[in-house]
Amino acid sequence: MVVDGLTDETVDRLFHALADATRRDILRRCVRSGLSVSRLAEAYPMSFAAVQKHVTVLERAGLITKRRRGRERLVHTDPGAVDRARQALDELETAWRARVDRMSGLLADDPGPGPEAGAGDKETTEGQDR
Template sequence: MVVYPDVDARLSDDEVDRIFRALADATRRDIVQRTLIEDASISDLAERYDMSFAAVQKHITVLEGAGLVTKHRSGRMRHIRANAQALRKAQGLLQTYERIWQHRLAQLDALLAEE
């Protein structure tokens, strides 16, 4: 379990792995970015990429499994919406890692300054 102070959330190692594996792909990052701005149908998203509709659906399934997007039905259409809360959790985790490394570098700088 990963805990970080700036965000009121806890992530298991599996959740962290799913989130960052999902975000490791450029197409999936683009889908998240597009659906942060506004909801998009799977068909609309599929038109933007040089891949099959089924391939886009697979990307969305990975994002949904990581909790980064949600699907909702509007009539016959399925719309995708980014989950901003999940992105804030990922951001909080990265900020924690950044603080840890800044602290370590400051300690190294202090040690080198002593010599």
């Protein structure tokens, strides 16, 4: 699947990054304003190095950018990357809906067993109950 020039590998990185609750929370925190990794680390019960690894995964997926401000590098969520992830999901939904529609069409065209087959079975069962 290719979404706006994204390869399968790129889409895989996007969804791998989004699969973790901490990384999704980092994205939410960095939407309004950039935060340094050390500031982000204060919010989580894990080491600075662990938070830095999460930020690296997000950066490799293109979901965040880092901008230098003085000695700090601030983490910012890239709304365009989040939108590309949404577009990838939209494409998957479209593909699956088309498959379901084709299956529904095939089932609607299939006459299945005739009414006589079902009626005969019902009479036989009713007769055995008496």
